[in-house]
Amino acid sequence: MPTPSAELFSRLKTGDLRAASRLMSRAESHDPATIATLGEIYKSAGRAHIVGLTGVPGSGKSTLVSRLVSEIRKNGRKVGVIAIDPSSPFSGGSILGDRIRMTNLVLDEGVYIRSMATRGSTGGLAKSALTAVDILDTAGFDVIIIETVGVGQDEVEIARASHTTMVVSAPGLGDDVQAIKAGILEIADIHVVSKCDRPDSNRTITDLKTMLAMGINISIKDQSNKPVWQVPVVGTSSETGEGIDKLLATMDKHREAHLTSELGEERLKRIAEYRTFKTAEDLLRNKFFDSTSERISALVEKISKRELDPFTASDELLGNIAF
């Protein structure tokens, strides 16, 4: 008999990681009791510093995360990592490879790594990932890093649903800074340039700084137009360890700057809106598929023969959904 979610929640509050792990697997459950528990967990969370970290493939972000986690551990803070990797668009399956870059951390009790797949846009990724964050938050983790590959809308948005968003670029991956190519330049609170042991890294740092100077977000100002935060570019090298302590210090500073400011509150509201929207969207999608997939197959033949059009068909299907 599966352990009731409420019981797992009680154990979770004492820091029981086995309970944490099982609850994360239930993030997509339709069981009302579980959903209620997940709601309770949401309400009991809110202590941890949530950091979103994104970058294109090859940017070295997994290795960077590994280094960053070690750095955070130095003063005893507990760190959780939600590592999100793309699912195969063909099969929906995935090989999740971030964990393997953090092998030196596997036996550290103060580190928790959970791998997740994106499962295309039909999965409830945001819901699962952010629920996992709540769970680790409630279990007493101090910093929780959500690591995504910044190539899809979902992944970018999830990285933004954090207190501090970091975007990682690497030198030598192309002539332009990948952050621009991927359209994620503006979302960063902190830009990180990895692999700074490489000679061409200076060029990447300069390029980024120039781009930022030309753009909108160089300084985030509050209501009275006082700059609260200036978006920095931090160079790091996972190979030599250079810059990692600076990155952590910058991350902590950002947290400080936001914790008490109006901007910080605005951000929390934005995240709340995003989460609710995604949760509702997921609920809607599931209900739609549950009540509709059979009915669509009955209509598909007519639609493919152009005897019926998709617009009329959709109206019909939507009209019949119960909420």
Add this chain to the structure above:
Amino acid sequence: MSSPIRVLLAKVGLDGHDRGVKVVARTLRDAGMDVIYTGLHRTPLEVVNAAIQEDVDVLGISLLSGAHMTICPKIMDLLKEKDAADTIVVVGGVVPDEDVAFLKEIGVKELLLQDTPPAKIVETLTRLVEERGPR
């Protein structure tokens, strides 16, 4: 849409043969499962910790070194100790016939040894997870 089956594929000990485990990883991914690979040269404790954090449905241990009689009992004991005995454990690679009974006794659900067709592995894992039911 139901959640994909989560599988941890582990290489334990000094054995570096990873041809098979990589073929299995791809096969399972192509069958819609989420696969986490531990990488080479892991210890039983590292593997069990990972299995628990990831709350995998299946732990697949790949062994071609003959050290299964030492490694498997260690893993099964650790899983029990850490309240994860409901993890389905399967073993792949090279295991002599005479050791199969012992492994099953200590809780290994299936042995999927050399020359097991990829499709059979998918079918077996799917069946085992279905039989286990919800957790």
Add this chain to the structure above:
Amino acid sequence: MTTLNNINAAQLEEQLELWEKEEVSTFLSKQPEREEEFFTLGGFPVKRSYTALDTKDIPIEDIGLPGQYPFTRGPYPTMYRSRYWTMRQIAGFGTGEDTNKRFKYLISQGQTGLSTDFDMPTLMGYDSDNEMSDGEVGREGVAVDTLADMEALFDGIDLEKISVSMTINPTAWILLAMYVALAKRKGYDLNKLSGTIQADILKEYMAQKEYIYPIAPSVRIVRDCITYCADHMKRYNPINISGYHTSEAGSSPLHEIAFTMANAVTYVEEVTKTGMDVDKFAPRLAFFFVCQADFFEEIAKFRAARRVWAKIMKNQFGAKKPESMRLRFHCQTAAASLTKPQYKVNIIRTTVQALAAVLGGAQSLHTNGMDEAFAIPTEEAMKIALRTQQVIADETNVANVIDPMGGSYFLENLTSEYEKKIFEILDEVKQNGGTVKLIEEGWFQKHIADFAYETALRKQSGQKPVIGVNKYVEEDEKVDIETHPYDPTTADRQIARLQNVRATRDNQKLNALLEQLVEVAKDETQNIMPITIELVEAGATMGDIVEKLRTLWGTYRENPVF
């Protein structure tokens, strides 16, 4: 090649066309061919029949003669007519004493060279009492922690009279140091010792995955072995640049050779950087290939490998001595092709593969045991495997003519095709930044994993027939086989000797030497062999040496590619 002038080329073309139109199509209408198209195992398309037209563009000097550049037909002018290939069955299990017994048995059965397999802890640099060694001591090979183990291993064997191959990689230099120390103790002349360490670390990152340190220091160690032997051990092959493992990890035959050549080029570059003249060390570079199941493809592959290497050494590295350009290789039949069901059929597979290796001109050969899919081989399995080679040598006469396949339209065509494709891949490696960079990027590994996956799918679908597994399967087969048992007292016996060495050595002297080791390691211009020899003579264990250097160089962690 058969020189065709324009007139008879045209004639032959006409004849071919007519044949297709008449004889062939008549037959096809009654009995279609088994497949639409035919391919070698490596994916090269093959024709119905080959003619002089298929070889007319091959420069005759590319084919040449045995023992002459470009050595397509063999590295020596008399080959097996003077001396058969070395029959070198690998052996290794338990402690030094246990393997010593198997060595002596094999020699008594007619084996002509020794080959040593080590246990996983020894291969990976762990002492037998290390936590990581639990369950693995003396299991897959012989356990060697100290010089004392080497003494037991070669007790009663005259190393000046028999060549010894050691299949060892990241810790190869330590085993070589022990071998040298042993030889010195016995008063042997180092320049008379014949043998080899495998020592090819680059292929470990690609395929076999036995590694300790990151790539750069590991390559430096190999470089040091090569230069040390060039200076002190004239008859010793300090490396066996290998394709076997790449093939066994799943690669195609083409990639087996091409990737091996990419590694070989890297090693030669590293050694020449020290200023050593290529002709001083190149003659002792040796190779190790698999002999897989596609009979003619493998022969063509070996011939192409020789031609490619000769051209690389001459054109890229400016070698002058013929010995620097001739490729010599040890060969092993393909373990990955052997099965558990109907295991006796493995004898047949191995026989055919061994024949291809001989027709391909191997210098040394290990034939697998029928029990390959079960455990390390029994005496009986090794004896049959050895007899396989002996039958080929003594009863078939194939060894009496050198490169008998030379001149075959098919073989020469396929050899040249292989050569062409190998050079294309080497170019690609060069264009994309070189071997080491591509290893780090997982380029080689991806190719290997892809072919491995395709092979698995072909086996599953039956497209690749494997008798006993997907064809002629015996559902209710009762597998009755006696396998080599693992002696449960091995670890205790081994650890006892290890502890004894530790207790009776001068630990102060040892620690001082270990500090020196680090200094030498830090200085890339220094050779690591002399200090290592001193260390093993002083009773250092493998673990002492490996761990000390780990503090300096760290541990390699791969980024796996699927």
